Amino acid sequence: YLAQVIGWRQACEDPGIPNNIHELETSLQQHQSLIEAISQSYAEVCQDGKQLLDTLQTPVSSSSMNSITAKADYSEASGHVLDVVHEVLAHQRHLEQTWHTKKVKLHQRLGLRLFQQDVKQVIDWLDSHGDGFLKKNTTIGRSLQRGKALQKSHEHFETVAQNTVTNADKLLAAADELAQTGECDPEEIYREAQELEARMASFITALERRRVTLDMTVFFYTHVHELTCWLEELQQELQSSEIADTVEGAEQLLGQFNQQRETTIEAAINTVSEGENLLEQLRVFSTEPDRINQNPDYTHIEGVLHQLNESRSQLEELWAARKMKLDLCLQLRLFERDSLEVNKMKLDLCLQLRLFERDSLEVNKKKLDLCLQLRLFERDSLEVNKMKLDLCLQLRLFERDSLEVNKMKLDLCLQL
Template identity: 25%
Template sequence: VWQDWWKVEVNDRQGFVPAAYVKKLDPAQSASRENLLEEQGSIALRQEQIDNQTRITKEAGSVSLRMKQVEELYHSLLELGEKRKGMLEKSCKKFMLFREANELQQWINEKEAALTSEEVGADLEQVEVLQKKFDDFQKDLKANESRLKDINKVAEDLESEGLMAEEVQAVQQQEVYGMMPRDETDSKTASPWKSARLMVHTVATFNSIKELNERWRSLQQLAEERSQLLGSAHEVQRFHRDADETKEWIEEKNQALNTDNYGHDLASVQALQRKHEGFERDLAALGDKVNSLGETAERLIQSHPESAEDLQEKCTELNQAWSSLGKRADQRKAKLGDSHDLQRFLSDFRDLMSWINGIRGLVSSDELAKDVTGAEALLERHQEHRTEIDARAGTFQAFEQFGQQLLAHGHYASPEIKQKLDILDQERADLEKAWVQRRMMLDQCLELQLFHRDCEQAENWMAAREAFLNTEDKGDSLDSVEALIKKHEDFDKAINVQEEKIAALQAFADQLIAAGHYAKGDISSRRNEVLDRWRRLKAQMIEKRSKLGESQTLQQFSRDVDEIEAWISEKLQTASDESYKDPTNIQLICASTSVY
């Protein structure tokens, strides 16, 4: 029912009117309407004065006077029109001022309620949403600042025109609230009192503009406080977000450390170490972030004591996570270092074992020389292997020291390291043994070849003498026989000299056999062959000497016979010579005969 009927009051009289025939007016609009009604009343009053004056003029009956009166009335009408125009313009300005001031006042009321809210958001996203709304409000505040400037300018213009001051003064003079009648049904008296009400409303509006400026400054102060509050909340929530993100990064780095891969060879370990160096560079940047967050937390604890507990708790969690990550990173670095040492140790072990196997293949060769030159070459080459082995002694010593150092430091692979050290020591000892055995073999080979050479030389020597001894030449004359004997005597001297060599050869062979030479059977056979041949040679030499002696005797006898035969022939010839018959030759013949 009350929505269909409105209660109204006019001239202290109350009643009900259908809602469709009335509406609620803005106070400023009501004042303007009253002002217009007042002006209409003034015009009607003036028209009544004009009508009275016209009636008086008619009564005067003077045309010229009437014309003058008409002109005066016309000018008066023009003045009234200009006056009305000015009043309408001022009324319009005041109406616009009232409306703008009222709207801005309502906007300030709305924003004050929002700015006095203590809500700052529970996380960074909510804070950023509130900050976005506040940024939009700041834009509106900036835009409405120009509205306030326009309102103040209009108010200043009205005040400068004296309108405000005149109305205020009029109200004060009439003592509006004490003189205003309650019954304003008379239109002649109602209009002035309505003007008085309008002036009172104008004064209220003028005071409202002052209040509006004060509330505007208060709103700006609230905005500044809200900005600081949101800024602080944003900084705190951003710290929490950055701390959470940093913890997530730390957890990612922790996950990256959850691996048992420490490399399977030196190259892979070195690759993992380079990767870990990059990981540590990332940790350095992450450490700077953690330190920065720690400094931020200390500053926020000082500036936001109400959040000190949460900030301290978050900072403690972050530092614990960072410390744990640093320890794990150091442990992995140390483990990679140990793995690198192990792989370097194993790599050196493999290199040394490969070298040992290679050199052992050389020093364990079954190759044997077939002559002295070859044996000497093999010995020389074997000695070069000795030089190479000795040159590697420093490497073996360094490897041994490195392994012992790892064992002393309690390396996680100490059993394997100890095993490799023992294996290498044994292999090195075996190599040394193989070299010594090969050297003994090569020495025996050289001795064997020297023995064979001596045997060959002896056999060659004996072969040359055997050819002499086996010849049937016994000489066909005493001279030739004597020459053969002389040659045999030289041969006999050579035999004596060669006897020493044969004896040395026999002693050398006996020595090799006694020393357990690998070819002692061959040596014994060859020795026996040489000695048998030597004995045969000496027997042939004796036989040959005997034959030459017999030949010498025979040839001596033959020569003596020949000489006797020649002498006999010579004497027979002399005896049968008849030259003695010549007396001249008697003396010579006698001399020859006496000699014979």
């Protein structure tokens, strides 16, 4: 053991650390084999020393045939053995410490090289696949079906790219640990980490921008398809000659028409706004903004918006004609209702007039009866007055005769 200590120490204290990953892995295996050999030799020394001490410290039986051996004192030998064991233990501790230090350095250097290798792999993937995919796939499609296909393809690519994004996040988290070990150059670690972070941030931004653009495209084409179908149905409906038979029906049709028109205009405005936002998205993030008008997707969307505006203009004319028809229908139904009410009032007045005329005949008849009765009463009154006058005359005559009788009576009395 002591004969190999110097060689072991030199191997553990050797400052030379490889830079190649394969050489580092080989050095770690050799370093592990070294500590295993040291530990095995140390274990053998300890076992032999323990057995020797046990033998030296065990008294010999007095019945032994060699009495001189029995009386021998091995205390000095035991002390020497202990000193040797302690010396070996001191060497072992120093070797383990230096071996562990060398092992840490090898692992740190291997970690640095693996970090650099992983960073290079991520950047190589970005160069060959990530950025290449985004540069290759710049179209957004000129139909709903194509837009959905591109959207699905992009979602699949995002799923694949997520593994690289996760690895990059782990590498960035490991960069701080490597920079704090002391074995690696912190500036070198942070420089590579910053480069990786910048590349990943640029890639993720472009990836999200592409996804947002495709989502906007699918939404726009979906709404264009729905709006186009709706406008075609409206054109057929607005050309219909259907009118209501009642005021309530006319008012209901007019209310439905106004609501339908407001809803359609709102949907058209929103769809056109989506298209304009999509054009702005393409214009802002175009690699050749000066030649954006030559982009087939851009010009196609402009054509779709122009067609939508034309369809809306045609629809406005149909709306105006339909609204005029509905307004006239409502006015006609109101006039008919008012006419019916006037006729009803006229009939009521005629009926009241007939009743009044009938009542007037009865009143006149009663009036004639009263006049007749009055004439009879007046005639009777004249007769009564005549009788009254006759009676008055008779009374006057009676009174006169009574006066003459009384006078004669007085004369007779006087004569008497």
